[in-house]
Amino acid sequence: MKKIFEIALGILAAIGGFVDIGDIVFNTAAGALFQxxxxxxxxIGVGAIITYxxxxxxxxxxxxxxxxDAVRERLGFGVGLLALVAGQLVxxxxxxxxxxxxxxxxxxxxxxxxxxxxxxxxxAMGLVIWAMPFEWIERVFGYIGLALLVFAVGxxxxxxxxxxxxxxFVPHADTSDLAVYLFFVVGxxxxxxxxxxxxxxxxxxxxxxxxxxxxxxxxANAIIGYSLGGLLSFALMITAAELFYPREISPETLxxxxxxxxxxxxxxGLLLALIGILFAVSGAAIDTAFSGAYNxxxxxxxxxxxxxxxxxxxxxxxxxxxxxxxxxLIVVTGVDPIQVTEYSVIFSVVALPATYxxxxxxxxxxxYMGNYANGGVANVFGIFYLVVILxxxxxxxxxxxxxxxxxx
Amino acid sequence: xxxGSSSTLTAKSLQQQSDAVKSAAAEGxxxxxxxxxxxxxxxxxxxxxGELADQAKAAGQSLTVTRAPAALQAEKRKxxxxxxxxxxxxxxxxxxxxxxxxxxxVERRLKALSQ
Numbered sequence: 001m002k003k004i005f006e007i008a009l010g011i012l013a014a015i016g017g018f019v020d021i022g023d024i025v026f027n028t029a030a031g032a033l034f035q036x037x038x039x040x041x042x043x044i045g046v047g048a049i050i051t052y053x054x055x056x057x058x059x060x061x062x063x064x065x066x067x068x069d070a071v072r073e074r075l076g077f078g079v080g081l082l083a084l085v086a087g088q089l090v091x092x093x094x095x096x097x098x099x100x101x102x103x104x105x106x107x108x109x110x111x112x113x114x115x116x117x118x119x120x121x122x123x124a125m126g127l128v129i130w131a132m133p134f135e136w137i138e139r140v141f142g143y144i145g146l147a148l149l150v151f152a153v154g155x156x157x158x159x160x161x162x163x164x165x166x167x168x169f170v171p172h173a174d175t176s177d178l179a180v181y182l183f184f185v186v187g188x189x190x191x192x193x194x195x196x197x198x199x200x201x202x203x204x205x206x207x208x209x210x211x212x213x214x215x216x217x218x219x220a221n222a223i224i225g226y227s228l229g230g231l232l233s234f235a236l237m238i239t240a241a242e243l244f245y246p247r248e249i250s251p252e253t254l255x256x257x258x259x260x261x262x263x264x265x266x267x268x269g270l271l272l273a274l275i276g277i278l279f280a281v282s283g284a285a286i287d288t289a290f291s292g293a294y295n296x297x298x299x300x301x302x303x304x305x306x307x308x309x310x311x312x313x314x315x316x317x318x319x320x321x322x323x324x325x326x327x328x329l330i331v332v333t334g335v336d337p338i339q340v341t342e343y344s345v346i347f348s349v350v351a352l353p354a355t356y357x358x359x360x361x362x363x364x365x366x367x368y369m370g371n372y373a374n375g376g377v378a379n380v381f382g383i384f385y386l387v388v389i390l391x392x393x394x395x396x397x398x399x400x401x402x403x404x405x406x407x408x
Numbered sequence: 409x410x411x412g413s414s415s416t417l418t419a420k421s422l423q424q425q426s427d428a429v430k431s432a433a434a435e436g437x438x439x440x441x442x443x444x445x446x447x448x449x450x451x452x453x454x455x456x457x458g459e460l461a462d463q464a465k466a467a468g469q470s471l472t473v474t475r476a477p478a479a480l481q482a483e484k485r486k487x488x489x490x491x492x493x494x495x496x497x498x499x500x501x502x503x504x505x506x507x508x509x510x511x512x513x514v515e516r517r518l519k520a521l522s523q
Contacts, residue, residue, distance in 0.1 A: 111451025247434040247522070248427070252463060255456035256435060263438055266447040274452070407424065 019148060019232045020284030021101035021254075022094070022191040022345040024277060025338055027233045028257050029406070030184045031240030032249055034175065036160075036168030039234060041185045043169060045192025046230035048385040050222045052193070052356055055363040055378065056202040057218040061210045062372045067202040067359060068298035074358035083354035084299050090351050091196050091292040093344035095327035098285035099125070100337025104254045105278040109271075115332065122328040125285055129320060134207045134306040141283030146228075147276030150261050150269050151235035157264040158242035165238060183403035186392045187342070190349035192233070193389065196291035198355060203294040207306055212372065236260070253338060289327070293319035342405065349396040352389045360386060417474040417484060426487045428467040432460045433494045434522035440501055440515035444508050453505035461498035467491050494521050 030038045056067050065073075068087075072080040102121040107114050128137065175181045201222075210218065239260040244251055251257065254277060261273035290306070297304030297316045304316040331337055360382045363374045374382060439456055442448040468491025476484040497517045504510040 108452050108455050109449075111454055243438070244435075247438070248431060249435045249438075250428065250431040251435070253456070253459045255452070255459050258452060259435065259438060259442075259456065262442055262448050262452070266442075267449060270448055270452060 019145070019229050019280050020094070020191075020194075020287075021097050021281050021337070021341045022187075022194065023229075023233055024101075024236060024254070024257055024280075025341050026184065026187040026191045026345065027236040028240045028244075028251050028260065030188060031237035032244035032251050034181060034184065035241040035245045036164050036238065037172065037174060037181070038184055038188060039165065039168035039237060040171045041188040042192065042230055042233045042237070044385075044388060045189045046226050046233075047381070048189070048193050048388065049197060049229075050226045051378070051381040051385050052198055052359055053201045053226065054219055054222040055374065055382065056198045056359045057205045057210075057222060058215060058372055059359065059362050059369065060202040060205040061212055061215060061218060062370070063362070063368045064206060065362075065368075066206055066294060066298050067199050067355065068295045070362040071355065071358045072299050074361050075354070080299065083351075084295060086351040086354060087195055087199070087295055088292055090194070090344060090348040091199075091288050091295070092323065092326055092330070093340060093347065094194060094196060095285060095288040095292065095323055096330035096335075097337050097341040097344050098281050098288060099324075099327045100331040100335075100340060101254065101281040102278060102285060103331075104337060105274055105281060108255055108258055109274050109278065118328065118332055121282075121285075122324055125282065125289065126321065126324055128282075129286060129289065129306075129324075130310075134204070137283075137286055137306075138204075141279050141286065145276055145280040145283055147272045148232050148280055149235075150265060150272040150276060151232060151239050154261045154264040154269055154273075155235045155238040155242065158239060160238050160242050177403075177408045179399060179403040180406055180408045182395070183399045183406045186349055186396050186399055187345055187406070188233075189388070189392050190345040190352070190396065192230075193352060193356075194345070194348045195351055195355040196288045196348075198359065199291040199294055200287040203290070203298075203304075209307075215372070239264075285327075289320045289323045292323040293317075346396050346400050349392050351393075353386075353393050356386055356389055415474060417471065417476040417480055419480060421474070422471070422476070422480055422483055422487060425467040425471050426483075426490070429464050429487065429491045429494050430522050432464040432467070432498065433490075433518045436460045436494070436498045436501065437515050437518035437522060440511045440518060443501065443505065443511035444515055446508065450506045454502055457498050457501035457505060461495050461502055464491050464494040464498060468495060490521055494518065497521070 027042070059070060060066050071083050075083055099118065099121055103114055103117040106112070106117040106121065173181050205218065236257070240251065243260055243263055257277065258270055258273050262270035293316050294304060296302070296319045302315045303313040305313060310317040331340065362368055364379065366373045436457065439453060439460070443453050468488050471484055471488050471491065497514045500510055501514050
């Protein structure tokens, strides 16, 4: 039983990090537009995030340094500062999208005005972060977020063409608009590997006081948690492929995602989907608010950690509060949270190398890692995914322009 | 995904807006079906029907504010009319999200508009 609770960090990171509003939006839109054709991109994304989360968790456990410590040390102050600014902007944009997503999910559940729910959402997030212990945040949002598994049931009930599903795991592009297809590949990879996931994961390892004895838990967290996230992504994509693709529906809202569970499973399916979305997106909002605070504190050498009181870590506490307020201010201007999500995912792709390269370097540094440095297998995967990340980082902005943000 | 507009209507943007309207109609038909079968919740039906009505309305407005060359005038008029009809049907669903009779009527209308 204790082991089950111990993998909560990975499940939270997966549900609240992997399956955040960016994933929900991109996977559903990808299934509606390209049916099963992009399932393979989710596999690549899951592989990348498992590889780098395991690596940065191991670095955190062994060196007691979280991801941004490594970024600053490896890139130096100047370049590190640039990485910090880029990372924080992406974090903020993502947080704004997640806060908007919470309000949208609440609106679909309760029918109240969006702006009122935005205020409720940000106050509730602030209260939860302030009052709830780290472990309970993981458990509550991670496990209730598992209600999203309703999409897996819905996908099966829609009787997909399993041969078609299987062919989706082999990269191929049966489309007249290659730029839009490639834009979605970048979006899916970006949504799966957003930098805040590794910032949160590595800092979480220190919050949880992991020691080298917990390296097995670290590996299990990364593999089980993100694989579960990948399964949910498949389910969202298959549901959209079955329900929206044949009807030429282009889903543009969270309501469309909810309808994906409503049609095959009725009212109970809808309610479970909306509750799952609410908790997954809330978990992601907490992850991003914390990530922003972790990055600042680790870069400037402040005291940090949820396990410390506000008096013990005042600048860290102030940082997550400011993140929440800024995220709220962005989304309360009236921008469409779904559009903010799309931009945040694409810009996060551009910022990816600044996060992933230092992690790979530190994980290979025997002065830091001793016997826990990367072995051959970790490096093969690490380098392969780094090349993928570099390619998508270079291609992201041109594809965004050429494909007209996926509009063709 | 977001829809764009320009001051002069092109065949491509006309097609995109027309597709956006058909998409809203097709999705609205699914939602109406759920309401007709009492298989959804009132807040979800009301909010989502409103979102879809706004989508159709935005596509129609985007078409209205653009100048169409002579060759596209007839197609544009048809698309604007479809956008208005779709938006009106979805608005009816938004106003009566738990009325099965309205939902059945709207479902038939939206299915036709989505073709």
